[in-house]
Each structure stands twice: as C-alpha cells, then as structure tokens.
Amino acid sequence: MIIPTISTEELRQLLDRGAAVTVLDVRPAAERAEWAIPGSVHADAYEALRRGDPNALADFRPRDGGPVVTVCGAGKTSLLAAERLRARGLDAVSLEGGMRAWTLAWNAAAVPRPGSTAQIVQVRRTGKGCLSYIIGSHGQAAVIDASLDPGVYREPAAKAGRSVRSSRPTCMPTTYPAPGRWPVTPGRHCTCRRRIGCPLRTRRCAMATSCAWDPPPSR
Numbered sequence: 001m002i003i004p005t006i007s008t009e010e011l012r013q014l015l016d017r018g019a020a021v022t023v024l025d026v027r028p029a030a031e032r033a034e035w036a037i038p039g040s041v042h043a044d045a046y047e048a049l050r051r052g053d054p055n056a057l058a059d060f061r062p063r064d065g066g067p068v069v070t071v072c073g074a075g076k077t078s079l080l081a082a083e084r085l086r087a088r089g090l091d092a093v094s095l096e097g098g099m100r101a102w103t104l105a106w107n108a109a110a111v112p113r114p115g116s117t118a119q120i121v122q123v124r125r126t127g128k129g130c131l132s133y134i135i136g137s138h139g140q141a142a143v144i145d146a147s148l149d150p151g152v153y154r155e156p157a158a159k160a161g162r163s164v165r166s167s168r169p170t171c172m173p174t175t176y177p178a179p180g181r182w183p184v185t186p187g188r189h190c191t192c193r194r195r196i197g198c199p200l201r202t203r204r205c206a207m208a209t210s211c212a213w214d215p216p217p218s219r
Helices: 008-016 029-034 046-050 077-087 098-102 150-159
Strands: 022-025 068-071 092-095 106-111 119-125 131-137 140-144 163-168
Touching: 008 098, 046 077, 068 077, 068 098, 077 092, 092 098, 119 150, 131 150, 140 150, 150 163
Parallel strands: 022 068, 068 092, 140 163
Antiparallel strands: 106 119, 119 131, 131 140
C-alpha cells in the first residue's frame, strides 16, 4: 500500500488558515517534550508501531472526525501510523521528513516601510520561531541573522532585482546557524571570495559571490 504524504509547506498552509486537521505526533514522550508542532496531539505509540503491534493507535480518534497528519522524527514511523489509521477508514497522511523537515519550514512577509525606498522581508522559521531579515535597496541586499539555506534568501532578493552581497549577525554567536552554512568563528574576519569588514567579525559569509564591504585595515 502506498501511503500518501504531505509536505511541510502544505501542512504550514493548513495550520495557518485554521483547517480542521489533527496533527498526531507518534514520537516517544521524551522527544515530544523537547519540542512539538503547536496544537498537535500525542500518542506514545512509537515502539508499538515499530514492533508491529496490531493494537497500536487502536484507541485514537481524530478531532471532529477530520483528516489526520501523522508525525515522527524523520517521516518513517509516521508512515506506519498513517497506514494503521487508513486501514480503519480514516483520512490520514504522513508528514514528509518528519520533525527534521519541519524545523526548516519557513514563511516570509514584507515589513511595511512607508516613504522608504528600502524593502525589508521577514523570514520566519515556522518550526523554531526564529526570525531573519532580507534588507534590500538599490539593487543590493543584506541578510540579517540567517538561519536557513542561502537559497531561501537569494530567491526573493532576485525576484526583487537585488543580489545578496553580505550576511550579518546581530549577536555573537548566532543562535541558529544553518548546518554547514554559517560557521561562527569569533575574533576572525568574515571570508567569502574576499575578506570583508564586518564590525562583529564573527562569521564567514556563505551568501556573497562578491562583497560590497571594504576589507579591514592592515595592522
């Protein structure tokens, strides 16, 4: 049986508009205690599903009888959960990539700037709640507190006719570095294809293909 899945973006849109969907978290209780999708319900059925217990999720009833999105850590056990629920006649799908994918889900919104030629776009990681910003003007853009893949920032900047020239942190070290993308090196200059004069001197800029900032003075 092929179990249907739902992407993080599709789930985010459903939750944003208040759709009558039940998000069923089947991870162990200890994992859920660390963080969870707001509004989700929990069934500690992970081990039962993994060992093929026929009674796993037998008592589960969705809210209002609506569709169910099953969630686990990486999107594998949730497929087993959705299969069990669909065998009972419920409308159930599995979240692709599980909570690992949800942590990188994001949405963006323009920040009004009446009377200004600059454009500010707020980028929010849905799963974690952390914010970053794209600030653009005169064909150039800078990313503030990047926490996602560089492509997330390059695309909206390009649509507005701007190229990303730098990324800047507002704290040291940054709280949510994108794995492998934004390494923090306190006390050193930023480096991309050139060394740039970031006042905080805390990170390498993975965004820039060229740099608008002057290099730091020689000592």
